[in-house]
Amino acid sequence: MNAVSLAQPQRPAGLDWTSGFLVADARGRVVGRVARSVRGGSPQTSEALPVRFSLFGWRRRLVPADTIETIDEGTRVVGLRIDRDAIRAFL
DSSP states (O other): OOEEOTTSTTSOSSSGGGTTOEEEOTTSOEEEEEOOOEEOSSTTSEEEEEEEOSTTSOOEEEEEGGGEEEEETTTTEEEESSOGGGSOEEO
16 A cells, blocks of 8 residues: 655645545545645645535535545545545535
């Protein structure tokens, strides 16, 4: 398993490289797929991941970066430490 901790300096800062990854909540339920990362106040850090979750991908949830527990590059899955019901939906 190629799990990556966000504290490890193996990847460039930010979460741009997770685009297209599947996102799963703390219970293992699918939340959706990463659309792209949203930059915070600093250009080196991502503040949130917009995750597409509707049939055609037009609905999105905004996942705060601090709720990410693990990122598995092998399976291309972002694991969250919160339940998907706690994530706000927009558009």
